[in-house]
Amino acid sequence: MKTYLITGGAGFIGSNFIRYMLKTHKDIFIINVDKLTYAGNPDNLAGVLINETNYKFYCYDICDNEKIKEIFNRHKINYVVNFAAESHVDRSMTSTKEFIETNITGTVNLMDIAKKAWEIRENEYIDGVRFLQISTDEVYGSCTECCSEEAPLNPHNPYSCSKAAAEFYVKCYWDAYSFPVNITRSSNNYGPYQYPEKLIPVMIHNTMDNRKLPVYGDGMQLRDWIYVEDNCRAIDLVLHKGEPGEVYNIATEKKYHNRFVVDKILTYIKGEVREDMIQHVQDRKASDLCYSISTKKIREKLGWNPSVDFHNGLDNTIQWYLDNKKWLDKVLKNPPR
Template identity: 50%
Template sequence: PLDPHSPYSSSKAGADLMVKAYFDTYKMPVNITRCSNNYGPYQFPEKLIPLLINNCLNHKDLPVYGDGLNVRDWLYVEDHCKAIDMVINSGVVGEVYNVGGHNERTNIEIVKTVINYINENVDKEVTESLIKYVEDRKGHDRRYGIDPTKIKNDLGWYPETSFEEGIVKTIKWYLDNKEWMNNITSGDYQNYYSEMYKNKI
């Protein structure tokens, strides 16, 4: 059952229930998909992985919430897109499908993975000394886990990209698209970043 613990997650759960109500009452042809944490190209740098990559390249602190042991399941964005396409074309109308990556990792594992890749392939000065633990978010769940058994059994979907492959593809994309990142991280983003992280370090 849905059991959100923050206004943010409650708003998402409420949206799911509203959509389901339209199917139940009016037979509106809908599906609901619930995914785990996405990562990959073009992700806005407020999100963990592009934030880490950008800060490593600029030798900035790497903010980590709490003790870094919050667990998330990571799903490469192209696999997510394929799952949505499969649900649109083959899913049963009115059904809910969980789309998980089968890649649970603690936040600190993600941070160290990015550091190690950049240290070994780009810049030896990027080390774990950049890690700075910051105050945890209010209502921050310890673990986001998702069971994608249904979409595998009913539709045959399973993520094609391992985390080990996906994280390298992601880092390489940001390395090859620094101009895109520079444009994104200018202006209003700096104000957002300061509010979210700098005052907590």
């Protein structure tokens, strides 16, 4: 039985990854570490067939050295997948310290502890272990040409800077210690259980409640949207078949303007585009106009392709929020500090 330490497993992508792994893999044990900030929600795993033989939850902070050591002492960890992160760009502009602590310090703490647990002799590691750092396409900065994994990083806000810095530490551990790592950089994820601070769930929630839809600037920002389970499949492939030390982009390579997404949400819920519900607001400083990444590497090397069309995926996501209003109301009672 392989043991997976999933950090941030009560968050949006982390909880979907746990659901995916338990659904598609047999004879695995998942340890979920999440400090349950406002975006971490145990209800994200409601209905999953979990028990003490295949799942264990620890309400720990990944920056807590002693608590994370305790987990490695109790369990023989084969894989670490680090989803734990502060990820809201707007919040990073005013709460930079939290992003540095979780996204950089927490990542290094996890690697230090895993390194000591997995190391047999200097620079030699147990077979079949891997540390996977979950990153973002935002580390490339704004780009209209598709960025490959070799493109220079050019982050423009405290969130993406903290993720880029964490990546440099992960790469350093591979270069300096041969510590077995991979990095995935995915485009914008969407789907069930996403906390309503990101574009799609915010617009769905506001439309449901007949409130104004805040659109940054003219809404012409271009984003590549990937359905969360497609990302989970890619992460699974990288974790088990990726070449150690390598970075893999994950995206659909199909981009849509933010305003197009908003209009689709309005049309699905209200039956038409309602201009009276649109409220154009000033765009954030250092806003990136376009994210665009190449997925040639993961398609050719690992055989991954996205399977969910954006139009169908968005319709399914909207319907999920409409069907789970109680979940939405509950999470909104726990606002960011």
